[in-house]
Amino acid sequence: MESIKGNEMNAIYGLYPDPDSAQRALNVLERAQGELGFQDRDIAVLSGEPYEEYGFGHRDHKTRMPWIAALGGVVGGLSGWWFVSFTQKSYPLISGGMHLVTKWSDGIITYELTMLGAILTTLFTLLILARIPDWSGRKLYDPAISNGKILIGVTNPPEKARGELGKRLLAAGAETVKEYAR
Amino acid sequence: MDKTPEQINQDLLRPLYHASWRFYVALVILGSLVAAAFFAWGYQIYNGIGVSGLDRPVFWAFYITNFVFWIGISHAGTLISAILRVSNATWRRPVTRCAEAITVFALSISAMFPLIHLGRPWLFFWLIPYPSERGIWPQFRSPLLWDFFAINTYLIGSVTFLLLPSFPDFALIRDRASGWRKKVYGIASLGWRGTPKQWHRLEMAMRIMAVAIIPVAVSVHTIVSWDFAMAPVPGWHSTIFGPYFVAGAIFSGIAALIIAMAMLRKLLHLEEYLKPIHFDYLGKLLLVMSLLWFYFVFAERLTTWYGNFPSEMAVFWVTQSGRFSKLFWTMIFCNFIIPVPILAIKNLRTKIGWTVVASIPVIVGMWLERFLIIVPSLSHKYLPYNFGTYRPSWVEITITIGTFAGMALLYLLFSRVFPIISIWELKLGLQKKVEAAPALASQEPATEQP
Numbered sequence: 292m293e294s295i296k297g298n299e300m301n302a303i304y305g306l307y308p309d310p311d312s313a314q315r316a317l318n319v320l321e322r323a324q325g326e327l328g329f330q331d332r333d334i335a336v337l338s339g340e341p342y343e344e345y346g347f348g349h350r351d352h353k354t355r356m357p358w359i360a361a362l363g364g365v366v367g368g369l370s371g372w373w374f375v376s377f378t379q380k381s382y383p384l385i386s387g388g389m390h391l392v393t394k395w396s397d398g399i400i401t402y403e404l405t406m407l408g409a410i411l412t413t414l415f416t417l418l419i420l421a422r423i424p425d426w427s428g429r430k431l432y433d434p435a436i437s438n439g440k441i442l443i444g445v446t447n448p449p450e451k452a453r454g455e456l457g458k459r460l461l462a463a464g465a466e467t468v469k470e471y472a473r
Numbered sequence: 474m475d476k477t478p479e480q481i482n483q484d485l486l487r488p489l490y491h492a493s494w495r496f497y498v499a500l501v502i503l504g505s506l507v508a509a510a511f512f513a514w515g516y517q518i519y520n521g522i523g524v525s526g527l528d529r530p531v532f533w534a535f536y537i538t539n540f541v542f543w544i545g546i547s548h549a550g551t552l553i554s555a556i557l558r559v560s561n562a563t564w565r566r567p568v569t570r571c572a573e574a575i576t577v578f579a580l581s582i583s584a585m586f587p588l589i590h591l592g593r594p595w596l597f598f599w600l601i602p603y604p605s606e607r608g609i610w611p612q613f614r615s616p617l618l619w620d621f622f623a624i625n626t627y628l629i630g631s632v633t634f635l636l637l638p639s640f641p642d643f644a645l646i647r648d649r650a651s652g653w654r655k656k657v658y659g660i661a662s663l664g665w666r667g668t669p670k671q672w673h674r675l676e677m678a679m680r681i682m683a684v685a686i687i688p689v690a691v692s693v694h695t696i697v698s699w700d701f702a703m704a705p706v707p708g709w710h711s712t713i714f715g716p717y718f719v720a721g722a723i724f725s726g727i728a729a730l731i732i733a734m735a736m737l738r739k740l741l742h743l744e745e746y747l748k749p750i751h752f753d754y755l756g757k758l759l760l761v762m763s764l765l766w767f768y769f770v771f772a773e774r775l776t777t778w779y780g781n782f783p784s785e786m787a788v789f790w791v792t793q794s795g796r797f798s799k800l801f802w803t804m805i806f807c808n809f810i811i812p813v814p815i816l817a818i819k820n821l822r823t824k825i826g827w828t829v830v831a832s833i834p835v836i837v838g839m840w841l842e843r844f845l846i847i848v849p850s851l852s853h854k855y856l857p858y859n860f861g862t863y864r865p866s867w868v869e870i871t872i873t874i875g876t877f878a879g880m881a882l883l884y885l886l887f888s889r890v891f892p893i894i895s896i897w898e899l900k901l902g903l904q905k906k907v908e909a910a911p912a913l914a915s916q917e918p919a920t921e922q923p
Contacts, residue, residue: 310904339478339645340900341672351670356677360685375613378602384612396614399696403622406689410630410682417637417678418663421671425664432666434648439478439900 301472302335302431303456304444305465310345312464313338313441317347319463320445320456327452329445335431337442347443354420360413367408371401429473440466476745478900485892485899486646488741492889495740503882510875513868514589522592526866530859531851534844535869536590539876541843542725543583544624544697545718546880549726549733550576551631552690553758555683564754566902567746570895571737572730573635578883579729580628582876587620589872616699623689623696630686637678640665641897694722701846708777708788708850717769721839724762724808728835731755733884735829737893746894749823756828759835760816767809787853787860796862797849800841807838 307313313336320334334350342348375397383391418424433442443465448456457468476484517524527534550572557565588594600621602613612618643662650658665671698718701709711717731752738747777785792801812831821827852861865873887893 336669337667338669338672339641339667340897340904341669341676342904344904348669348672351668352673354674354677356674357681360681364685379613393614396619399619399692400613400622402692403619403626403689406685406692407626407629409685410626410633410689413678413681413685414633414637417674421674423640423663423665423671426660427664430664430666436667437645437648438482 300429300431300446301448301470302444302446303448303453303460303468303470304335304431304433304442305460305463305468306433306435306440306442307464308440308466310342310347310441313342313443314345314347316443316460316463316465319459320443323456323459327455328449329447329452333446333448335442335444335446337432337436339436339439339441342441347441356413356416356420359416360409363412363416364405364409367411368401368405370408371404372397374404375400431471433469433471444471481896481900482645482649484743484745485894485896486649488888488893489646489890496885496889499885500882503878503885506878507875507882510872510879513871513875517589517592517868518594524866524868526864526869528861528863530854530861531848531863533590533847533851534863535865535873536586538840538844538847539873540583540586540590541697541718541847542840543579543586543876543880544694545722545725545839545843546729547576547579547583547627547631547726548690548694548719548722549579549730550574551627551634551686552576552723553726553730554634555686555690558679558683559687562754563902564751566898567743567748567894568730568734568751568755569898570635570638570891571734571893573631574884574887574891574893575726575729575733576631577628577635578880578887580624580631581883582879584624584628585876587617616696616703619696620700623693627686627689627693630682630689634679634682634686637675637682638895638898639891640675641667642892642895645896646892691719694719706850706854707782707784708846711773713769713773717773720762720765720769721842724759724766725835725839727755727759727762728832728839731759731828731832732836735825737888738825741888741893743894746899749825752825752828753823756816756822756831759812759828759831760822763809763812763816763835770805784855787857788849791853792845792849797845801845804838804841804845807834808842 305316307316317334317336321331324331336347336350338348376392379392379397431442431444431446433440436442443460443463445456453470460468525535554565554569554572557569587600588597591597600617602618602621640662643658644665644667647655647658647662695715695718698714702711702714704710734747734751734755737743774789777789791797811834815821815827815831822831848863852863854860
């Protein structure tokens with residue numbers, strides 16, 4: 292077992308060559324939670340690509356992103372409508388007796404700002420929910436995942452369970468088991 | 474092709490590390506042309522807009538032609554990529570980033586033309602809707618102001634659409650690089666790790682963006698068409714200008730994408746990733762758009778001819794058989810007569826060289842189309858005493874050539890910084906085994922073979 296020294300955050304993990312063995316390892320860890328004294332939120336999964344066909348790719352799957360984007364669109368649209376109405380009234384042009392607030396043409400700007408609101412909200416929601424940017428380098432990571440390996444492990448495992456966790460990760464098909472600490 | 478993830482990484486990251494002498498030669502040539510364009514623009518700024526060929530009654534010509542043309546080319550990317558994503562077309566994977574990059578660069582180039590056309594670019598802020606004591610702005614009734622909002626929304630959306638799926642690829646480069654590259658790509662990747670939550674949120678964001686960006690792309694070129702259609706100028710005041718412009722934009726955009734992909738395939742040795750089948754599919758789209766474009770041109774001209782308004786007919790005849798007829802028939806030849814037979818014959822369409830042969834005239838033809846919408850109408854507006862002519866000066870020609878060189882230069886530099894094919898999406902395609910039709914099996918993108 293390879294180890295990386297440090298003292299703030301630690302983890303033990305296996306690197307798996309294929310999604311089937313990674314799924315096996317996850318199943319092993321989920322079954323061993325109570326026995327080895329860690330919780331579901333301590334299980335870490337990292338991969339170089341999404342695996343939609345496998346259970347480990349579906350962790351933390353629930354999201355309200357589409358609704359948040361729609362809300363962003365509504366806010367953008369209302370802001371746009373307010374913006375054009377407010378400025379047309381505040382800085383009135385001589386319009387020869389025609390309507391000062393022009394609904395048809397204001398609709399275009401309202402529409403564009405609706406879409407801009409949805410786009411920007413999607414971007415910021417992604418950044419917040421995916422917790423990026425994060426350049427601290429303190430989170431569990433292994434560059435091997437860029438070469439197709441899948442990382443399955445446990446963060447901050449109980450000291451007495453480390454040996455057993457290493458054995459079980461290896462038995463599930465890990466190419467290598469490592470300890471990580473920062 | 475049964476490539477391992479490591480081999481895919483090596484193939485697609487190779488252009489970031491190694492450049493042949495051809496790259497540097499292209500860099501010098503394209504850079505010189507861009508420098509010449511900037512010199513011409515500087516000359517115009519110093520001496521005034523009078524050094525261009527613009528004169529009464531033709532005050533919109535090459536610059537606005539280029540503006541509309543490049544907006545159209547920008548539809549190559551984000552719109553096509555978004556449509557392919559929404560329709561879950563599996564063959565899109567090697568194509569999307571090539572396409573999205575075209576949008577960002579073409580849109581940036583097009584956005585320069587209102588500034589160039591201003592003559593006094595230091596007053597560009599007059600385009601922006603800010604409160605003014607002059608009583609001129611904000612003029613929300615003006616299509617030119619609609620342009621400001623539409624183009625900026627599309628540019629922000631397109632840049633976001635290009636960057637979001639790039640984070641995982643930047644992380645990949647970060648993991649393999651050393652020295653300054655590791656630092657730069659480490660920052661650019663935003664600390665991407667690849668947790669299931671990150672992957673899921675990224676894919677969800679891409680889906681939302683794809684849905685949002687399609688109506689924005691349509692609105693941009695519709696609004697550009699309204700720059701013309703809202704004016705009671707013969708040949709412009711038409712209700713079909715919106716869809717006509719959008720169709721033309723997608724048409725020229727696909728042609729640009731085919732040419733760009735063929736060049737990248739050759740220069741970056743991406744033969745195993747950009748397959749004949751990708752060109753075949755894009756060729757089919759180009760064929761459909763060519764037919765649709767011709768339908769719009771026919772409908773537009775037929776109703777003009779049938780209506781027989783003198784002011785409209787003056788523009789009609791000057792393009793049909795008058796001074797601009799050579800350009801008009803060249804446009805028909807380039808946009809319809811050359812590409813349709815080539816793309817309709819399967820044996821030709823499935824060969825990359827022939828799809829490129831069909832695409833190059835489309836670029837020429839669509840530029841001519843934009844020119845023919847603008848100049849004949851302005852030079853034959855209502856009363857004959859007001860008729861005029863237009864001849865571009867060396868300044869306008871140099872700037873126009875420079876923008877084509879600028880587009881190629883930006884693309885060249887982009888391919889040295891970004892993986893031109895989205896690596897993680899390509900690998901995702903390896904997972905998703907698709908059933909290929911037996912007839913196409915031999916050409917199916919290798920990464921998506923069952």
